[in-house]
Amino acid sequence: MTNSLKILFISAEAAPFAKTGGLGDVAGSLPKALRALGHDVRVVMPAYLPIERGVEGVTPMPHTLRVPTGSGLIEAGVFQGRLPDSDVPVYFIAERNLFARPQTYGYGDDPYRFAFFSRAALALTLALAWRPDLVHAHDWHAAPAVTWLATAGQRHPAFQKMASVFTIHNLAHQGKTSWDIFDYLQLCTHSLREEGYGEVNFMARGIFHATLVNTVSPTYAREIMTSDGGAGLDGLLRHRQGDLFGILNGLDTAVWNPETDTRLAQTYGVGQMDGRAANRRALQEKAGLPLRDDIPLVAMISRLDWQKGMDITGHVVHLLMNGYAGEAQFIALGTGAAQYERMFAHLASQHPQKMTAFLAYNAGLAPLIYAGSDLFLMPSLFEPCGLGQMIAMRYGSVPVVRATGGLADTVQDGITGFTFHNYATEDFWQALQRAIYIFNVDKDSWRQIQGNGMIRDFSWRRSALGYQQLYEWAAARMSYEQ
Numbered sequence: 001m002t003n004s005l006k007i008l009f010i011s012a013e014a015a016p017f018a019k020t021g022g023l024g025d026v027a028g029s030l031p032k033a034l035r036a037l038g039h040d041v042r043v044v045m046p047a048y049l050p051i052e053r054g055v056e057g058v059t060p061m062p063h064t065l066r067v068p069t070g071s072g073l074i075e076a077g078v079f080q081g082r083l084p085d086s087d088v089p090v091y092f093i094a095e096r097n098l099f100a101r102p103q104t105y106g107y108g109d110d111p112y113r114f115a116f117f118s119r120a121a122l123a124l125t126l127a128l129a130w131r132p133d134l135v136h137a138h139d140w141h142a143a144p145a146v147t148w149l150a151t152a153g154q155r156h157p158a159f160q161k162m163a164s165v166f167t168i169h170n171l172a173h174q175g176k177t178s179w180d181i182f183d184y185l186q187l188c189t190h191s192l193r194e195e196g197y198g199e200v201n202f203m204a205r206g207i208f209h210a211t212l213v214n215t216v217s218p219t220y221a222r223e224i225m226t227s228d229g230g231a232g233l234d235g236l237l238r239h240r241q242g243d244l245f246g247i248l249n250g251l252d253t254a255v256w257n258p259e260t261d262t263r264l265a266q267t268y269g270v271g272q273m274d275g276r277a278a279n280r281r282a283l284q285e286k287a288g289l290p291l292r293d294d295i296p297l298v299a300m301i302s303r304l305d306w307q308k309g310m311d312i313t314g315h316v317v318h319l320l321m322n323g324y325a326g327e328a329q330f331i332a333l334g335t336g337a338a339q340y341e342r343m344f345a346h347l348a349s350q351h352p353q354k355m356t357a358f359l360a361y362n363a364g365l366a367p368l369i370y371a372g373s374d375l376f377l378m379p380s381l382f383e384p385c386g387l388g389q390m391i392a393m394r395y396g397s398v399p400v401v402r403a404t405g406g407l408a409d410t411v412q413d414g415i416t417g418f419t420f421h422n423y424a425t426e427d428f429w430q431a432l433q434r435a436i437y438i439f440n441v442d443k444d445s446w447r448q449i450q451g452n453g454m455i456r457d458f459s460w461r462r463s464a465l466g467y468q469q470l471y472e473w474a475a476a477r478m479s480y481e482q
């Protein structure tokens with residue numbers, strides 16, 4: 001039996017209070033799964049504008065934090081709420097000048113905003129008289145907490161030997177700033193090889209100072225140790241490779257469940273697949289395509305971004321629509337870079353009887369596409385974890401993916417989907433052709449692959465068990481060090 005741990009999640013976002021990407025999903029879901037394992041998890045995040053304006057269930061606390069900084073003691077208020085459908089507390093650090101702004105990120109003083117937030121998050125534990133066994137910091141915004149704990153914090157009785165886990169969600173955003181930030185944080189440290197003269201790189205700092213480090217899939221953890229995938233930090237990551245882990249994100253299986261999803265034309269499940277046909281028809285009607293069930297319906301739902309493999313997608317859709325793999329339909333849902341929107345619009349205009357491109361963000365349409373399509377394309381150039389392929393599998397749309405990052409860890413070639421390795425049109429096209437061939441001529445195998453994907457365990461509980469193990473290792477390391 002595992003001991004119950006006290007864990008402080010420090011994150012710039014947590015859904016539903018703030019979400020710009022996967023980080024928000026993780027910080028909004030993982031704590032609940034850890035709570036279900038018996039841990040005392042609490043989340044701290046900044047009080048952005050909506051919180052200051054008032055959100056149901058979020059109330060001010062009596063505490064005033066006096067946060068020590070190089071600019072003197074700065075006061076901050078605290079709001080408290082809970083993650084929906086749970087008893088996981090969420091604390092919001094309120095400092096209007098820094099956080100009550102329309103956007104979550106994108107300001108020139110972001111390094112100071114999040115340095116303050118990180119330091120205030122630690123001060124909060126003193127105000128609450130609640131000493132976490134471990135701090136779980138997410139992405140560069142929370143890295144100052146890790147750095148402070150490993151340096152100045154070691155002289156502070158309340159923080160000595162407090163373990164930290166640092167999770168990399170997106171290595172592309174590193175939080176680079178100038179050395180002055182260490183005066184602000186009141187700590188003394190040496191520079192890292194990854195930092196230029198006078199520069200501080202918070203992502204690098206989190207990786208360097210945390211007790212243990214992880215990212216959101218095992219394959220991505222390996223890829224970021226290479227010069228191709230390391231965004232300049234591969235050397236540092238290799239230096240810490242013994243302490244670097246990969247844990248797949250989960251899926252909110254209460255929301256993404258074809259047996260109960262009210263957004264569908266008809267619900268269905270592994271044992272009763274008939275319902276899929278109704279979704280297919282509803283989707284074809286919505287897309288203005290002929291109601292055919294004898295040809296493969298291929299789909300894609302994605303941000304239209306180079307990371308998502310859009311360059312090789314254009315060629316493959318061109319081949320598909322010109323009949324090189326037999327008859328097929330194609331539906332795309334996505335927004336993003338103008339060049340890729342134009343690409344899909346152009347292809348759709350060439351093949352109006354076979355293809356529709358919805359160039360929008362449409363959360364209501366996405367479930368119908370997952371439920372009504374046969375194949376789901378995700379040829380990403382890189383993919384830390386990826387959610388789309390997991391949803392597709394759960395809904396019985398067989399994924400065709402590039403075997404990178406979390407895609408490599410979730411889709412098994414010929415078992416739950418189809419994969420290719422080289423980032424090249426030919427390889428993508430071959431994988432899609434293989435998939436279409438099986439769809440057309442080997443229905444038994446097709447149903448097997450579909451069913452295998454639908455019963456895979458993508459629950460947050462599975463992720464939480466991985467994190468629990470990591471926390472135990474981190475806490476144990478701190479107790480025998482020094």
Ligand code: ADP
Pocket residue numbers: 021022301302303333334335360361362363364366385386387388389391
């Ligand atoms: P990323 O977070 O890098 O965009 P993921 O695969 O992890 O990629 O998550 C993407 C999520 O966003 C999926 O749930 C997908 O269904 C959804 N999504 C992406 N684009 C759209 C869109 N245009 N409309 C509706 N949902 C979308």
